[in-house]
Amino acid sequence: MINFNTIYKNKHKIKQNNTKSYLVFLCLIITFVLFSNRNLLSQTENVGIGTITPDNSAVLHITFSNPANPKGLLIPKLTTVERNSITNPATGLLIFNTTTNAFEYNSGIPATPVWAAIFASGNLTLANGSIYIGNVSGQAIGVTPTGDVLITNAGLTTIQPNAVTTGKILDGTILAADLADGAVTTTQILDGTIATIDLADNSVTGAKIPIDAVNGTKLSLTGEAAGSMMYFNGTDWVNLGVGTNNQQLKITTGVPAWATDNSLSTTLASGQIFLGNVSNVATAVTPTGDVTITNAGVATIANNVVTTGKILDGTILAADMADGSVTTGKLADAGITEIKIGNQQVTVDKIATNSIIEAKIQDGAITSVKISDGTIVNADISATAEIVVTKLGNGTNDQLIRTNGTNVEWFTPTFATTSSAVGGDLSGTIADAQIIANAVTSAEIADNAVGNSELTDNAVNTAELTDVAVTANKIANDAVTTNKILNLNVTSAKIADDAVTSAKIANAAVLRINIVDDAINTAKIADDAVTNAKLAGSINPNKITVADTQIFVGNASNQAASVALSGDATIINTGALTVSAIQGIAVSTTDPTANQVLAYNSTNSRWEPKHLGIERKSRVRAFLNTNQLVADATETKIIFNSEDFDTNTEFNTTTGIFTAKITGYYQVNSRIRFDLISIASGSNRYGLIAIYKNGVLNTYGTRMALSTTALTPFNLRNDGYVVSDIVFLNVDDTLEIRGYQNSATARNAVSGSAESYVSIHLLSE
DSSP states (O other): OOOHHHHHHHHHHHHHHOHHHHHHHHHHHHHHHHHHHHHHHHHTSOEEESOSSOOTTOSEEEOOOOTTSOOOOOOOEEOHHHHHTOSSOOTTOEEEETTTTEEEEEOSOSSSOOEEEEOOGGGOOOOTTOEEEEOTTSOEEEEOOOTTEEEOTTOOEEEOTTOOOGGGSOTTOOOGGGSOTTOOOGGGSOTTOOOGGGSOTTOOOGGGSOTTOOOGGGSOOTTSOTTOEEEEOSSSEEEEEOOOTTOEEEEETTEEEEEOOTTSOOOOOTTOEEEEOTTSOEEEEOOOTTEEEOTTOOEEEOTTOOOGGGSOTTOOOGGGSOTTOSOGGGSOTTOOOSSEETTTTEEGGGSOTTOSOGGGSOTTOSOGGGSOTTOOOGGGSOTTOOOOGGGGOOOOTTOEEEEOSSSEEEEOOOOOOTTSBOOTTEEEBSTTEEEOTTOOOGGGSOTTOOOGGGSOTTOOOGGGOOTTOOOGGGSOTTOOOGGGSOTTOOOGGGSOTTOOOGGGSOTTOOOGGGSOTTOSOGGGSOTTOSOHHHHTTTOOGGGOOOOTTEEEEEOTTSOEEEEEOOTTEEEOTTOOEEEOEETTEEBOOSOOOTTEEEEEETTTTEEEEEEOGGGGOOEEEEEOSSOEEEOBTSOEEOOOOEEEEETTSOEETTTTEEEOSSOEEEEEEEEEEBOOTTOOOOSSEEEEEEEEETTEEEEEOOOEEEESSOOOHHHHHTOEEEEEEEEEEOTTOEEEEEEEEOSSSOEEEOOSTTTSEEEEEEEEO
16 A cells, blocks of 8 residues: 555655655656556555555545644646636546636536536525525525515515415415405406396396397397397397297208207206216206305305315404304313413414403303413402402411512511611611611612712713713713723713813824714814825815816915816716817827827828738738629729738728728739630720729729731730839728620639739838
8 A cells, every 4th residue: 555645754855855856756756656556456445645554435535644734735737727627527526616616527428518616504694584495507605586486594484465466376265255345446357257147137238238239139129029020130120939848949051940849858956056966967956065056047056065175274354253252161171371262273273362351251261270380470450459358367366478589478577676686678676777888779769969069079870871971061070081981972962062172182193083074064164274294195085076078277375276187188077088289280080000199190180090010001902813704894893812912901802992901002913814715806995904092093004906917816815904003001091803705705803913913112101
């Protein structure tokens, strides 16, 4: 077994002697561990540090045996970012997170790690009323419960007002008894819900019926047989007649008529109702169970069916019980205890405070055995109650009643003479009694009896004074010095207005911590009293007022004056300073690029970003790497779609446009070769290319005839068109090359770095 503790100590000795030897020693140790690892695993499968007998249940066993130099186990310390960069962390891998200041381990798998914090319940801190809850990262975080239910630090949960919305109430739960009178208004009733049975006779008046709502079935028709029925066929009213017994009105081919339908019985016994059965057929049944229904439709809950199991706990309130409804017969014998009433059904917390009054208790119901020993106190005995002497037991002649400190007893008094000794708070005899030391307490002294002449000097300490007892007229002038006042005892409320003058405050006695915000106003400070020495580091910014966007600047009288920043720079009330000019000359709003400096542009009369030295040189060479068709007799912009170089990134190979970043003079050269194979001869056929600046023609190149006489294709095949000029450009000016040919058909501008290209070079600024 390797004793790493011994190796560690020897390593330090070697390191102190010779660094080179230490490195050699370290290499030997590593080699030894590597070559002996198989034997270690096969023999013991565990390693000890500080012990040669590691516990068999431990892969690594660390012991510590030097109390003079205590040490602990330090595992890797990582930030959250560093932890998340671990590749495939093993399940159970442990680290200390310095971001969250907590031990964390991987409770997931290497491919999808889930880092969980290890908490010690005794070390957890949590804000008052907060709870720990897991977040989306699986971490427990402290939050204050909000929403429908709040929880106190005692674990009491409370449903908040208005938290129980309709979505939280089970359908069918709210009964009629739960609704207050007048609680259901028209807005609470679903449209189409009120049926005929819900309406009282004659309750629907003309004012309740909307215009056009009354159709033929609502009308009483004259001249028709009694009981006949009418229907409207879309044009006129048709009389259906009366029909015969047990017929129903059926619609056949869209026309209603009386018919006999035996699929539905029209007879129903008294008190029965139609209910759909499992076959979806209406069947006549008599309601049973908890509720019965009369033939008038009155539903009634049967007697004794509402059992305790059907009543929600805590539902029956004092207002639900009639006065006098709880009689002695409802109370079990010996059922009223300190904890419960009856067979643990009605507990003390169910009885409203002061609800059991004298009128509820039968005469003679409270016997001696019902009263707990020691329960009746003096306040329970009426001041007019008469306790007969026989209740006290019999004494002997001339005895009196007294207490001996434990019990009340009869005793025979003895009467002293004037020479008899006295006791208690007195000493001496009856004729010459003296008050013993410390016998006179506050209770024996009448209010206002002790005046100044009764007190010896230094007799009154803090303990003898009640709060607010010392008023101003009780204290002699100059009597209260600093050492007489306990720190923090003199608050603002204890000091009369204007009572503390400058003469009462020692020099340098008032510190910043002694002054409440806004306590010292202008009227309290004498002129010239606040010097520079008194202000150093002590003025809070919110004590100083200054106009919006202005700053304090010393004036000619060395006084701080509020002024608006003007000239080359301005400032806003967030502190952002903007320099818009230098020595009165405007600064360009163009954002600078790398390696640029501000330089004065005399043409524009402003400071502009410019490059210095070689970085300011613009060099561009672009070419066609694919053929581009040039339409017949139409100027066509050439899109040079590849670059040899572009030092300032000014050429766009997608649009073929050069945009200057530097103001100056540019040398522009371009060549385009047109593919003119098999061109037919014709008159006034030519080609050329041109330089356009900012989309406007700037320079034409040489105009060359394509063919004025019959020419062979070979003679025209390699013709190229060139243009060259020096062009002045300001920043953001653009250049492009356009080609033109009128060979009577579209021709290709031929690709190739040496065939069709443009080069642009900054000569000077």
